[in-house]
Amino acid sequence: MVFSIGGMRLAARTEDVWGVSPWTESIPVPSRTPFVQAMLKRDHQVMPVYDLATRLSRTVQGDPLLCLVARHADGPMAICIDAAVPSLETVDAAAIRPNISGDIDTLGSVTIGGDDVAIVALQRLGRLG
Amino acid sequence: MSLRGHHKSANVFVETASFLVVRLGRSYLALPADGVRGVLTPEEAGHEQAVTAAGTLYQPVDLAQLLSVVADVSGLEMRTVLYSNGHSHGAIRVEQVVGLTDVDRKTVLPLPLQFQCDERRWFGGMMLYQDLLVLIVNPSWALGELAEVIPMAARETARMVAVGGSC
Numbered sequence: 001m002v003f004s005i006g007g008m009r010l011a012a013r014t015e016d017v018w019g020v021s022p023w024t025e026s027i028p029v030p031s032r033t034p035f036v037q038a039m040l041k042r043d044h045q046v047m048p049v050y051d052l053a054t055r056l057s058r059t060v061q062g063d064p065l066l067c068l069v070a071r072h073a074d075g076p077m078a079i080c081i082d083a084a085v086p087s088l089e090t091v092d093a094a095a096i097r098p099n100i101s102g103d104i105d106t107l108g109s110v111t112i113g114g115d116d117v118a119i120v121a122l123q124r125l126g127r128l129g
Numbered sequence: 130m131s132l133r134g135h136h137k138s139a140n141v142f143v144e145t146a147s148f149l150v151v152r153l154g155r156s157y158l159a160l161p162a163d164g165v166r167g168v169l170t171p172e173e174a175g176h177e178q179a180v181t182a183a184g185t186l187y188q189p190v191d192l193a194q195l196l197s198v199v200a201d202v203s204g205l206e207m208r209t210v211l212y213s214n215g216h217s218h219g220a221i222r223v224e225q226v227v228g229l230t231d232v233d234r235k236t237v238l239p240l241p242l243q244f245q246c247d248e249r250r251w252f253g254g255m256m257l258y259q260d261l262l263v264l265i266v267n268p269s270w271a272l273g274e275l276a277e278v279i280p281m282a283a284r285e286t287a288r289m290v291a292v293g294g295s296c
Contacts, residue, residue: 027262028155030196032246032296039241041262046255048243074242128245128295 002112003068003086006058009117011110014088016122018069023080036126040067040078047076050126055104070122077125145231148265150258151210151223153193154200157263159230159256160221164268166211168226174209180220187211190219190271196251200224217272232256237265246296 002011003020026038026049038049047069053060062083070077089112096108099118105127107119147162167182174180178189190212193200206225212218237254253265 029244029248029262029264030156030198030251031244031248033244033248034295036243036245039262041257044257046238046241046257046262048241050243072243077241077243126243 001086002089002117003066004082004084005053005056005060005080007061007082008056008058009112009115011089011112011117011119012068012070012122013107013119016071018071018076020069020081020086021067023065023067026078026080033126033128045076047078049078049080052079052081052104052120052125070125072125073123073127077122079122079125144234146234146237147229147231148256148258148263149210149229150227150261150263151208151221152225152227153196153223154198156196156198157227157258157261158192158223159258159263159265160210160212160271161265161268162229164212164214166213166218169209169211171207171209174220174222178220180209180211182211185213185218187213187218187220190221190273192221192223192266192271195271212268212272214268214272214274217269217274219272221271227258227261230258232258240264 001014001017002009004010024040026040028038031037035051035055036048037051039046040049060080060082065083066081068079068081070079091110091112096110096119099106099109104118105121105124107121109116109118148159149162149165150157150159169180180187193202202222202224204224208223208226210221210223210226212221237256239254240249240252250270251267253267255262255264257263
């Protein structure tokens with residue numbers, strides 16, 4: 001799945017994504033974990049928010065913003081993404097290259113529409129050790 | 130010392146826990162009610178930081194500072210919660226006392242594992258109260274009794290830095 005944050009295109013494996021829905025206001029939580037300082041309440045479910053935009057020094061764009069719910073190894077985790085509706089792309093596993101940028105934890109990168117797109121490792125995003 | 134609402138569980142056979150729900154800034158926090166010794170208005174608490182009540186000295190606890198929360202404790206709804214666990218006593222200033230509630234312990238949720246740093250010592254869990262997300266404060270930490278844990282936490286932080294992350 002290809003999505004964007006602050007205009008920056010990123011990808012995630014579809015099996016690492018629970019769903020995408022409109023973003024709702026998050027609830028601040030006192031926390032010292034980098035980029036995990038809020039939670040999102042949906043019906044009776046509460047999940048942490050990972051501020052990937054700040055992690056990438058970007059500002060999410062558009063209205064209404066969207067919420068990507070990641071299948072994180074520690075449980076569902078919400079990420080605010082641009083309003084641009086994500087798209088599905090099928091890529092050959094052999095086309096995935098190691099990502100050496102080091103900005104975020106990735107599963108590699110792939111060329112989509114002429115852009116080099118990092119595949120975010122959603123399952124372990126934000127893990128400290 | 131009046132409270133806004135006391136919502137009791139209808140089923141007395143359900144294992145419940147009582148909490149005093151307070152607000153600091155935009156955060157709603159719960160203190161286990163068994164440690165609450167009183168709730169004072171600004172007039173009752175006086176201008177001193179420490180409060181003496183019924184012969185017990187309650188040392189000031191700046192919970193907003195401990196949590197790095199921006200709070201305004203100069204408003205009319207500000208209250209001082211006298212809190213004790215028997216051997217430590219604290220006067221905790223809050224922006225607002227929201228209410229007292231009994232909750233089924235099964236509805237108390239752990240803090241999600243994605244929270245990995247000091248907040249795991251700050252909060253014993255979380256719950257929903259009147260559609261609000263409420264974080265349950267660990268009284269031992271708030272009263273300063275977890276100081277002996279800090280060296281261990283520092284070692285853990287050092288380990289995390291070594292593997293590529295940091296609190």
